[in-house]
Amino acid sequence: MALATLDVVVLDCPDPHALAEFYAGVLGGTIEDQGEWVDLNVPGGQQLAFQAAPGFxxxxxxxxxxxxxxxxxxxxxxxxxxxxxxxxxxxxxxxxxxxxxxxxxxxxxxxxxxxxxxxx
The missing domain is CATH 3.10.180.10 (2,3-Dihydroxybiphenyl 1,2-Dioxygenase, domain 1)
Known part of the structure; x- marks a missing residue:
């Protein structure tokens, strides 16, 4: 029995919106920009997220x-x-x-x- 399910893969980066735009260009999908956190909803239901990381x-x-x-x-x-x-x-x-x-x-x-x- 699994203890958890994978929710989302999150990439730390200096500019979450710019990196979400890059991956949207590669994978398609829609971007939900929340400032220092950006979600990319990829076709098929997967999700990538991007988080601002000062000093990355x-x-x-x-x-x-x-x-x-x-x-x-x-x-x-x-x-x-x-x-x-x-x-x-x-x-x-x-x-x-x-x-x-x-x-x-x-x-x-x-x-x-x-x-x-x-x-x-």
């Missing part, structure tokens, strides 16, 4: 010591090349995209959180 320091990828990646999002896409062009146009930065034979590529969102585009 983005994770470093890949790194095993201070400011290392603590988690990342895997985003399933139909076409890696098309999705890559889209996320780069929205402000993502490539982190590990050189090996084009793999079924995934690693990027950072505008606040520095790592995420992967994964071939679906």
């Amino acid at each position: 320091v983005p994770p470093q990828w890949p790194r095993a010591d201070l400011n290392s990646q603590q988690f990342h999002l895997d985003l399933k896409v139909d076409d890696l090349d098309t999705a890559e062009k889209g996320v780069l146009a929205l402000g993502a930065k490539p982190l590990d995209t050189d090996d084009r034979t793999r079924t995934f590529r690693v990027y950072a969102d505008p606040a520095g959180h790592p995420f992967c585009l994964c071939a679906g």
Whole structure:
């Protein structure tokens, strides 16, 4: 028996609205802006939230010591090349995209959180 259910994934960041706009561009959905807290209601019922974090320091990828990646999002896409062009146009930065034979590529969102585009 589960003790809890997953409610929402929350990303700390310096500008919650800007990061919600980025992920809305990637995933679609509607934004509910509450100032220092912003919800993104993604099609299909999932939700991401973004919380203002003064002094935010983005994770470093890949790194095993201070400011290392603590988690990342895997985003399933139909076409890696098309999705890559889209996320780069929205402000993502490539982190590990050189090996084009793999079924995934690693990027950072505008606040520095790592995420992967994964071939679906």
